[in-house]
Amino acid sequence: MITLWQAVLIALVAVLTELDGNIFGENKMREPIVTGFLVGLILGDVTKGLVLGAQMQLMWMGATAIGPTAGLDIGTGGTVGAAVAIATGTGLESAIMFGVPVSVIMQFVNTLLMAAYSGVMLEADKAIEQLKITKLTALHWMCVLLSAIKTFVLIFMLMYLGGDLIDAIVGGLPDWVSSGLNGIAALLPCLGFALLMSIIMDGSMWPYFILGFVPAAFVGFDLNMVGMAAVAVAIALIIWQIRSEQQVVAAQTVAVADDDEWED
Incomplete structure (x- = not known):
């Protein structure tokens, strides 16, 4: 059961995630x-809070808003998920069951609020034109x-007023739902990594990915032939990239020199 002050502090953590950025x-x-x-510090179980946070971090690593695509409010979702669990x-199954819907709903609420702020932006534009800095600061x-x-x-309402409802929902989950949520919890980190890699990876980055992956994969183990071959391939790719760039630069230099000769 979450007490009044714990609910207040958890809500303040959610506010902190709102103000960050x-x-x-x-x-x-x-x-x-x-x-x-x-949240673990507030509820008296820092270890479990860190473990849940790390598990949800893996799940949401690729939850990035790109262009017009709306992202997820991972701040409130992670806060609520950890608090409920x-x-x-x-465990993580309850964190996912409550955290993911909350992150979606809060992102929708945030979108509505941003739309409502469009009227405030018109007043802000007028304040800028009239050099009314005090008014602009007040609007902000x-x-x-x-x-x-x-x-x-x-x-706060969800944590304090909805505590009994949350307990009833979690306590009434059938085994097949818990098993399904555990399966989702195992798959979502893989999805998070895949989304992240699709965003940041291109062909030129693969050698550096290999050089970072091999030491991490062989921590506590002897480096075998597969790992050494992977490192060798990565080094060869880096050398090939450097030489290719040098050839491109040299070709561009020659082309510029030829243009100068024609101009003379």
Whole structure:
């Protein structure tokens, strides 16, 4: 059972994830590994909070908003997921069951709020044109305060007023649902890695990926022929890339020199 003050503190952690990236800069306070630790500290089980945070971090590694694609509110989702799992004495399956829907719903609420702020932006434009800095500052902090209040109220109500409902839902889960959620928990980290790699990887990065993967894969084990061959291939690819770039530069230099001769 989550107490009143625990619900308040958990809601403040969710507010912290809302403000991170907006007024605090990009400090990664919204990441599940951070919120899991903070929630574990509040609920008296830091170890479990860190473990849950790390598991959800793997799951959400690739949850990145690109262009017009809406991402997930992983800050509130990770906070709520860790809180529910610790409070009910369950594991990652409960964190996923509550964290993922909350992250989707909160992202939808955030989108509605951003749309509502479009009217405020018109007033901000007018304040800039009229050089009313005080008014512009007030509009900015008004939006920040509304966003913080929105997150605090929703998460507090869920944590404190919905505690009995959460306990009833978790306690009433049949075995096949728990097994299915455990299966999803095992697959989602793989999906997170795949999404992340599809975003950041291109052909030129593969040698460096291999050089980073091999030491991690052989920690605590002797490096065998497969690992040495992989490192050799990565080094060969890097040398080939460097020489290819040098040839391109040399060709461009010759082309520029030829153009200069024609001009003379």
